[in-house]
Amino acid sequence: MGFYDDLETRSADAREATHVAALQALGVKLGSLAELAGLPVLRKSELSAKQKAEPPFGGMHVGDVAHVFQSPGPIYEPGGVSHDWWRFGRFLHACGIGSADVVQNCFGYHLTPAGMMFENGARAVGARVLPAGTGQTELQVRAAKDVGATTYAGTPDYLNVILEKADEIGEVLGFTKAAVSAGALFPSLRQAYADRGISCLQCYATADLGHVAYESEAMEGMIVDEGVIVEIVTPGTGDPVAEGQVGEIVVTSLNPDYPLIRFGTGDMSAVMSGVSPCGRTNMRIKGWMGRADQTTKIKGMFVRPEQVADLVAKHPEIARARVVASRDGEMDVMRVLIEADGGDAETYAASVVDVLKLKGTVEVVPVGSLPNDGLVIEDQRSYD
Known part of the structure; x- marks a missing residue:
């Protein structure tokens, strides 16, 4: 199948030099x-506040x-129609989609940008598009x-849903590829598609940023897109975590029509070591691993990830901290687990x-003993 372009196989030094030059141009x-x-x-809440003050x-x-x-x-997002404006062509090419394909685009075209994102990418690889949107499943089957x-x-x-409706009415559809996003692709579902002869790959994208990372x-x-810079940071901060540690995905988009510098997605992931066996050399992330906004109310007060970050910053010897909310009878209980080599629990x-x-209650625990799940606030209370 080959690569979408030479950018996918360049060296890390060449990629960084190009990205630095793009940032300087911005x-x-x-x-x-x-x-x-x-x-x-830049947080989505800040962007929302800016837009309310100065729409759109x-x-x-x-x-x-x-x-x-x-x-x-x-939240309002701009969109362009020039070649591969949202950068989805790279993902669709990795799915094996090209000029011989007809893409049934079941992303929405109403208000939100997903439908146009995928259509723009399909055009970039030369495919024909059926702008189907969602709903009216029997008509979807007939159109397919x-x-x-x-x-x-x-x-x-x-x-x-479409395939099951086709089975119900006795139609055999010609799908051999699927490009999916905006939801969990469970291994069992991917295998069910494979059993029908459909190769299914997923990507990670947002309405603000466009395409961010994709499977090959x-x-x-997921391989990071060539038009963005991805960092994984401790939730509530802008501080990058070590490779393999779970944290919040922060993305810098190099789109000159709508650049976003260090945009906090609120999603969690981790950097994978090495490069993909497919030969693409950009950084890989593990995909979506939950949400970073762990704000929790304890004893009637909100505790936020930013506060936990401030606690860690207050004591240089603290490596990490984790707030654990639980219940003792009908009362909230808060424990604070602090990773440090020694230190005074009373001071903490x-x-x-x-x-x-x-x-x-403060507990000092050995450095490296807290789980690598990105949580800085853990709510163990049952709401059943």
């Missing part, structure tokens, strides 16, 4: 990508775009049959009250 004067960590993280785009730089989309919030759809694009589970035929993690307890505004 007015971000950095000498290396490591210096990105010194810039603030909050005063952010927006170039020559063709569409305005609205996502829940509401009549137009000879070879490829499904949509959420992972809706393809199964190797199906070992005073800092907990100062920073978190709550009293809790």
Whole structure:
């Protein structure tokens, strides 16, 4: 099948040099990508506040775009129609989609951008598109049959709905490929598609950023898109974590029409070591591993990841901290587990009250003993 372009196989040094030059062209004067960590993280809540103050785009730089989309919030996103504006062509090429394919695009075209994102990518690889959207499943089956759809694009589970309806009414469809996103692709579902002769790959994307990372035929993690820079940081901070540690996905988009610098997605993942067996050399992430917003109410007070980060920053010897909420009878209980080589639990307890505004039991635990799951606030209370 080959690669989409030469960018996918360049060296790490060449990739970084190109990205630094792109950032400089956008007015971000950095000498290396490591210096990105010194810039603030842009949160969706901040973007929303900016847009409310100055609609629709909050005063952010927006170039020559063709569409305005609205996502829940509401949050407004610009969209372009120029070649591969959202960068989905790279993912669809990795799925084996090309000019011989007809893509049944079951992402929505109403207000939100997913439908246009995938259509733009399909055009970039020369495929024909059936703009199907969702719903009216029997008509979806009829259209797939009549137009000879070879490829499904949509959420992972809706393809199964179409296939089951086709079985029910006795139609045999020609899908051999599926490009999915915006939901969990469980191994059992992927295997069910494979048993029907359908190769199914997934990507990670957001309405604000467009395409971020994608699976290749190797199906070992998700390869970061060539048009973005991905960092994994401790939730509540902008501090990058070590390779393999779970943290929040922070993305810098190099799209000159709508650049976003260190945009906090609120999603969790981890960097995988090495490169993909498929030969693509960019960094890989493990895919979606939960949400970073762990804000939890304990004893009637909200405890936020940013506060836990402030607690760690208050004591240089602390490696990590984790707040655990549980119940003792009808009362909330808060424990604070602190990874440190020694240290005084009473001093830490005073800092907990100062920073978190709550009293809790402090336990000093060995460095490296807390689970690698990205959680800084763990709620063990049952709400059943």
